[in-house]
Amino acid sequence: KIQLDTLGQLPGLLSIYTQISLLYPVSDPSQYPTIVSTFEQGLKRFSEAVPWVAGQVKAEGISEGNTGTSFIVPFEDVPRVVVKDLRDDPSAPTIEGMRKAGYPMAMFDENIIAPRKTLPIGPGTGPDDPKPVILLQLNFIKGGLILTVNGQHGAMDMVGQDAVIRLLSKACRNDPFTEEEMTAMNLDRKTIVPYLENYTIGPEVDHQIVKPDVAGGDAVLTPVSASWAFFTFSPKAMSELKDAATKTLDASTKFVSTDDALSAFIWKSASRVRLERIDGSAPTEFCRAVDARPAMGVSNNYPGLLQNMTYHNSTIGE
Numbered sequence: 153k154i155q156l157d158t159l160g161q162l163p164g165l166l167s168i169y170t171q172i173s174l175l176y177p178v179s180d181p182s183q184y185p186t187i188v189s190t191f192e193q194g195l196k197r198f199s200e201a202v203p204w205v206a207g208q209v210k211a212e213g214i215s216e217g218n219t220g221t222s223f224i225v226p227f228e229d230v231p232r233v234v235v236k237d238l239r240d241d242p243s244a245p246t247i248e249g250m251r252k253a254g255y256p257m258a259m260f261d262e263n264i265i266a267p268r269k270t271l272p273i274g275p276g277t278g279p280d281d282p283k284p285v286i287l288l289q290l291n292f293i294k295g296g297l298i299l300t301v302n303g304q305h306g307a308m309d310m311v312g313q314d315a316v317i318r319l320l321s322k323a324c325r326n327d328p329f330t331e332e333e334m335t336a337m338n339l340d341r342k343t344i345v346p347y348l349e350n351y352t353i354g355p356e357v358d359h360q361i362v363k364p365d366v367a368g369g370d371a372v373l374t375p376v377s378a379s380w381a382f383f384t385f386s387p388k389a390m391s392e393l394k395d396a397a398t399k400t401l402d403a404s405t406k407f408v409s410t411d412d413a414l415s416a417f418i419w420k421s422a423s424r425v426r427l428e429r430i431d432g433s434a435p436t437e438f439c440r441a442v443d444a445r446p447a448m449g450v451s452n453n454y455p456g457l458l459q460n461m462t463y464h465n466s467t468i469g470e
Contacts, residue, residue, distance in 0.1 A: 154204055154224040155342045156306055160457035163219045166209060166283070166306040167272045170313060173260055177247055177296040181239075184292055188235055191290060191299075194324030199230045201329060202337050205316065206231050209283040209304050222306055224285055234267045234289040247295030257382050265291045266300045286316065305457070311443050312455040319453075336453035344456065345448055359439075359463045376429070385414065393417055415440055423468050432469025439463055 178184070199206045208227035214220035238244035245259045253259060262269050267287040268277070287302040301320075303313040319333060353361070385393070390410050397413035419438045426436075444458045445451070 153226075154207075156209070156222045156224065157341045157344060157456045157458060159460065160306045160341070161219070161222055162306070165457070166211065166222055166304075167277075167279075168305045169268050169270055169287070169302040170305050170308075170310055171262060171266055171270060172301050172303075172310070172313060172317065173265060174299045174301075174317075175247065175250070175255070175296060176299070178292075179295075184237075184297075187297065188290065190324055192230075192233065194320060194326075195233065195288070196230050197326070198320050198323035201323070201334070202319070205285055207285050209285060209307050224307060227282060227284060231286045231288060232267065232284060234287075235292075236265075236289065237292045238264070239292055239294050244291075244293050246293055254384060257380075260298075265289060265298050266302060268302050307457070308455050309441075309443070309457045309459040311445065311452065311459070312457065315453045315455045332451065333453050336451040337455055339451075339454055339456075341456045344450060344454070344458065345444075360461070390414065419464075423466075426468055430468050432467060434468045435465060436468050437463060437465050 178187070203226075204224045206226075206228050207224040209222055210225050211220040211222045244264065250259050267289040272278075283304050283306075285304050285307045289300045289302075291298040291300065301313065301317055303310075303316065308316065315336070319329060319337070322329060390413075394408070394410045394413045397408050397416065401408065415438070419436075423436055440462050441459050442462050444460055445454060448458065450458060
């Protein structure tokens with residue numbers, strides 16, 4: 153068995169799955185059986201090289217006030233694959249329809265194209281039900297297919313899930329794995345980040361320590377009605393956005409990434425809208441997930457959970 157990363161032990165992560173869907177055009181429908189066969193052979197090859205991908209996440213030592221310790225333990229020989237033929241389903245998307253619509257999230261219904269929902273809702277998602285490390289679903293639609301890969305979030309973050317998918321792709325092509333890839337896939341998760349010696353908890357982790365509820369605390373505002381909205385940025389717009397952000401940097405900041413600029417733009421835009429109904433002195437906080445691999449000197453191919461949050465505070469008016 154493999155003990156999960158320290159960050160992967162968070163109970164909230166152990167009940168959810170992260171989902172990545174990949175789209176492929178298929179011009180000849182007669183190739184679908186070959187696609188399934190190739191995929192299953194690649195998955196078998198991958199599981200033989202990295203057996204834990206066919207395992208499940210299980211917590212041990214749970215007791216009152218103790219969430220226990222979670223491990224990847226043996227489950228099956230090969231991860232489960234669901235194959236759905238949606239070509240005759242009028243509610244299913246088509247490759248051409250998705251392309252024309254710009255691939256909106258509304259066309260990726262997890263109830264249809266995913267082997268499991270993101271949240272533990274529905275049968276088979278109880279605390280005692282198995283939590284496979286990965287689950288996969290091949291969806292045949294008119295003009296192509298959607299491959300959805302679900303990753304158990306305690307076992308991997310999105311960067312780790314990407315590494316797993318890339319190696320699965322190599323296995324499907326029968327390409328050999330490199331020594332570095334195999335080393336990264338099997339790094340000791342328990343010791344990947346060393347503990348600090350003689351550390352005393354300070355204000356730097358205030359955001360990440362759950363505080364007990366206090367009777368008569370701050371009143372909770374009734375949320376206004378809201379709806380989902382999806383928007384895209386062209387490569388040209390992203391480049392212009394970064395250029396604009398770079399020109400306004402203060403002397404203490406040497407560099408911002410495109411993602412930094414986009415994140416700040418979204419935070420600023422959302423805050424501006426709220427000025428219509430919230431006082432400008434009201435506090436606002438922007439929480440952002442970051443990949444800690446580069447900072448910790450860990451391979452980008454490391455498949456575990458090595459992300460954390462950064463927190464930024466301001467007022468709505470600022």
